[in-house]
Amino acid sequence: MNGKIYDNIVIGAGMAGLLNAVFSASSGKSVKLITAGAGSLTIGSGLIDLLGYSTVGGILKDPFDGFSTLEAGHPYLKCGRAAIDKAVRAFLDICDKRGFPYLPANGCRFVPTAMGRLKPSFLVPPSMDMESLRGAETVYVAGVDGMKDFSPEIICGAFSSMEYFKCKRFEPLSVSLPELGAAGFGSMEAARFMDSEEGCSAFIDRLKGKINTGCGMIIPPILGSKPGLWVYERVKSELNAEICESAVIPPAVTGYRLRSMLMGFLGDLGVELAENARVISAEVKNGRCISVSTAGPGGVKSHRADNFTVASGGFYGGGLTSAAGRVWESVFGLPVKTPDGWASADFSERQNYSGFGVSVNDRLNACDILGKPVYENVYFAGRIIAGADSPYEHSGNGVALATSYLAASLL
Amino acid sequence: MPPIKKEINPDLCTGCSACTVSCPVAQAAPEFPGPKIAGPVSERFRLSGVAGAERISYCSNCKNCDIACPRGVPVSLMTMAALNGQDNGIRPSLNNLILANGPAMARVAGIFPHFLVKFAMESRLSRLILDGLGIDKRSPLPVFAGEYFPDVFKKRKKFKSDKKVVLFSGCFINFYDPETGTDFVDILEKAGYEVILPEGLVCCGLPMAANGFAGKAAKNAAVNYGILKKYCGEGIPVTALCPSCALMLTREYGEMFPEAVSGEPLAVADACSFIASLMEKGELEAREGNIGGMSFIYHAPCHLRAAGDGLPGYELLKRLAGDAVKNASAGCCGIAGSYGFKKGKYEIGIKVGRALFDEVKKSGASLAVSECGTCRVQITGGTGVRAAHPVSVVKKFTVLSGFTR
Numbered sequence A: 001m002n003g004k005i006y007d008n009i010v011i012g013a014g015m016a017g018l019l020n021a022v023f024s025a026s027s028g029k030s031v032k033l034i035t036a037g038a039g040s041l042t043i044g045s046g047l048i049d050l051l052g053y054s055t056v057g058g059i060l061k062d063p064f065d066g067f068s069t070l071e072a073g074h075p076y077l078k079c080g081r082a083a084i085d086k087a088v089r090a091f092l093d094i095c096d097k098r099g100f101p102y103l104p105a106n107g108c109r110f111v112p113t114a115m116g117r118l119k120p121s122f123l124v125p126p127s128m129d130m131e132s133l134r135g136a137e138t139v140y141v142a143g144v145d146g147m148k149d150f151s152p153e154i155i156c157g158a159f160s161s162m163e164y165f166k167c168k169r170f171e172p173l174s175v176s177l178p179e180l181g182a183a184g185f186g187s188m189e190a191a192r193f194m195d196s197e198e199g200c201s202a203f204i205d206r207l208k209g210k211i212n213t214g215c216g217m218i219i220p221p222i223l224g225s226k227p228g229l230w231v232y233e234r235v236k237s238e239l240n241a242e243i244c245e246s247a248v249i250p251p252a253v254t255g256y257r258l259r260s261m262l263m264g265f266l267g268d269l270g271v272e273l274a275e276n277a278r279v280i281s282a283e284v285k286n287g288r289c290i291s292v293s294t295a296g297p298g299g300v301k302s303h304r305a306d307n308f309t310v311a312s313g314g315f316y317g318g319g320l321t322s323a324a325g326r327v328w329e330s331v332f333g334l335p336v337k338t339p340d341g342w343a344s345a346d347f348s349e350r351q352n353y354s355g356f357g358v359s360v361n362d363r364l365n366a367c368d369i370l371g372k373p374v375y376e377n378v379y380f381a382g383r384i385i386a387g388a389d390s391p392y393e394h395s396g397n398g399v400a401l402a403t404s405y406l407a408a409s410l411l
Numbered sequence B: 001m002p003p004i005k006k007e008i009n010p011d012l013c014t015g016c017s018a019c020t021v022s023c024p025v026a027q028a029a030p031e032f033p034g035p036k037i038a039g040p041v042s043e044r045f046r047l048s049g050v051a052g053a054e055r056i057s058y059c060s061n062c063k064n065c066d067i068a069c070p071r072g073v074p075v076s077l078m079t080m081a082a083l084n085g086q087d088n089g090i091r092p093s094l095n096n097l098i099l100a101n102g103p104a105m106a107r108v109a110g111i112f113p114h115f116l117v118k119f120a121m122e123s124r125l126s127r128l129i130l131d132g133l134g135i136d137k138r139s140p141l142p143v144f145a146g147e148y149f150p151d152v153f154k155k156r157k158k159f160k161s162d163k164k165v166v167l168f169s170g171c172f173i174n175f176y177d178p179e180t181g182t183d184f185v186d187i188l189e190k191a192g193y194e195v196i197l198p199e200g201l202v203c204c205g206l207p208m209a210a211n212g213f214a215g216k217a218a219k220n221a222a223v224n225y226g227i228l229k230k231y232c233g234e235g236i237p238v239t240a241l242c243p244s245c246a247l248m249l250t251r252e253y254g255e256m257f258p259e260a261v262s263g264e265p266l267a268v269a270d271a272c273s274f275i276a277s278l279m280e281k282g283e284l285e286a287r288e289g290n291i292g293g294m295s296f297i298y299h300a301p302c303h304l305r306a307a308g309d310g311l312p313g314y315e316l317l318k319r320l321a322g323d324a325v326k327n328a329s330a331g332c333c334g335i336a337g338s339y340g341f342k343k344g345k346y347e348i349g350i351k352v353g354r355a356l357f358d359e360v361k362k363s364g365a366s367l368a369v370s371e372c373g374t375c376r377v378q379i380t381g382g383t384g385v386r387a388a389h390p391v392s393v394v395k396k397f398t399v400l401s402g403f404t405r
């Protein structure tokens, strides 16, 4: 038994767990973060979608316009608008403070994707905002020779025929960075190369002369792997062009940057971090959680705290476990309601299983069928909460932000 | 018969690539296919009798892939198993043989007077000979100590007590760094514990398994397990100074050699974690330590992070020395046990460690602190900054009264 009693033990190091640890430690709480894996932010886009599609269909211009269509039980309705606004401000403050600013909230911001679509997001780093290309007549879509999963031709083809882009000319372009090998590398490898002086100047030099000044450019997310805007600023100013990094299939560098920023902040805030540690059980007494246990080399160890925040994700993160016909929450074994028909065969449709999770009250405690909290000092945050079909409505990191903030403010 | 027998299910893997973006070797050496390909993806081929990806020997066994994976896939183990010739018949080379057999080398060196050993190991000629055998002449090879730790310990005045603790000191402490072993024993005795250094313990086996000699490692596992199990059964705590030994003795024995270690897994406490528990119980007091103008930069060994118990040494240092301690948080040092000593891997190790070296130098700290012996060697080699195990710092605040400088 570890003697220390923390104010908050956070389970999971995805977007929700990292933010909850940062928010609670910033307000002076003693925090320990226990995580089995690196969390989906490591490979995700790092874009914070709030609500991109209305639940009754259609892209939203402003996420808050869609709130009236949210079904009862949606995590945003538990949080309320005021808490969401505060969470957004708190996130932007952190980004500013850590030298990796995101753009202010201003309705949905659109980000180009490698599939040739426009993705409605909400909080976006400046390097990914499509709006920056507004003034450019010519937009070059520049790929890197041999890079996986990014085809300038596909993007040009799709965007040229979009109403949103009428009056713009799209041209495919290709940069060669043979230093990365002939083929088979992804945006992460290229971004790491761009971290170096050699890589950054190679990219700039090989584009100069191929583009005209004042143009716009869409490129894969390769402007450095570290949290900061210096590579972006430098490329932009030396090429005299507006630049927009696109969202790509995982692993995407852009989430990795945000994760590195948050991890660095956690360290500076004195949050204790236990990696490669899976919480295997919890000790509960009189409606409260006393401790959680992990299996380490010294045997099973329990960790005590006054509060626990479960940010263990869904099926991917390991927060939910399933067996034939049954789903439960992994740490406390809480039952998860599963309507008939888990999945729809059409992947563009809403999927029941995306919304599977723990039912919570407006204090983010798990609650039973009668709405009574199960453990009053255990809070849930992020994907583990029921009621948001985030891949469909584009709300994943938004739910993680809002709920992790609310849970931290309830401590 | 395959020496590493873990039931490996590659289908646990969802292909998310979190492991590959977290692999320090894949970052430094693009020719390495990375953990996802070397591990689960190739495993599907290997299980069906087809060769997997090439160049998996680039894997340094640092275990950052395991730390990143959300699915609990034993990524590094798959690669290690494959490297042990389970399916692809890769033959271990001479440098692997040398690096896997530190204790045997140490026994040979122990026959000669220490000044000769020191001279022979540091001389240009012998580094050239070793270079020819595949141990890079530029690598910061540590020098055998004049007197090995078990002998130092034997000569020590016996301290008897009803409170007993077992120490698995490990090869690095035994042959290169007996002072750290002594520092830890001083602390334990100060807290009223009699330290037992069991006869007959051998190398934990990790360097063997990592260099392609899993069969030999399995034998060592059976020996150590037999000895330590007895103490665990009697409720006498077992501690280790080296995080890699601790990880091997506990989690990895069961995963790699379930037949050699039948029964309960061993519980082996990290030295600093044990010290922290003594303080909690009031058995050891931290004195008002005099920091003496020192500042410390802490490096978390990857195998300590992989053990899943946080950073007890860092937390302890923070408690004792406050803001004078900073966590470098700069990832793998690049040495990964014996990896960074090898020809062809030395450059990769240096490249991996560069972020850490920069952080250590930038900190201006007077001492680097890390639990792992080879991490310490690599840090000093890469920065010129002296490095110590946290117990050596803790001793100043518990047994002595701070630093005097």
Ligand SMILES: Cc1cc2nc3c(=O)[nH]c(=O)nc-3n(C[C@H](O)[C@H](O)[C@H](O)COP(=O)(O)OP(=O)(O)OC[C@H]3O[C@@H](n4cnc5c(N)ncnc54)[C@H](O)[C@@H]3O)c2cc1C
Pocket: A011, A012, A013, A014, A015, A016, A017, A034, A035, A036, A037, A038, A039, A040, A041, A043, A044, A045, A046, A047, A048, A049, A050, A250, A277, A278, A279, A280, A311, A312, A313, A314, A316, A317, A318, A319, A330, A331, A381, A382, A383, A384, A390, A394, A395, A396, A397, A398, A400, B069, B070
């Ligand atoms: C590839 C990808 C791209 C995405 N892109 C976007 C996007 O562009 N915009 C957007 O808004 N959203 C996006 N999302 C969705 C969004 O990332 C997730 O909804 C959100 O990040 C969920 O975060 P989380 O912290 O709740 O869960 P996760 O990120 O899944 O983290 C769960 C954490 O808990 C740990 N854990 C689980 N069980 C245990 C246990 N028992 N003990 C210890 N630790 C445990 C896991 O190891 C992990 O670290 C994307 C997701 C993915 C996978």
Ligand code: SF4
Pocket: B022, B023, B024, B025, B026, B034, B035, B038, B058, B059, B060, B061, B062, B063, B064, B065, B066, B075, B076, B079
């Ligand atoms: S053990 Fe280390 S070097 Fe080997 S694949 Fe995993 S992360 Fe890479």
Ligand code: SF4
Pocket: B012, B013, B014, B015, B016, B017, B018, B019, B020, B035, B036, B039, B040, B068, B069, B070, B071, B072, B073, B075
């Ligand atoms: S992190 Fe785990 S699940 Fe993801 S690709 Fe690697 S082994 Fe597979």
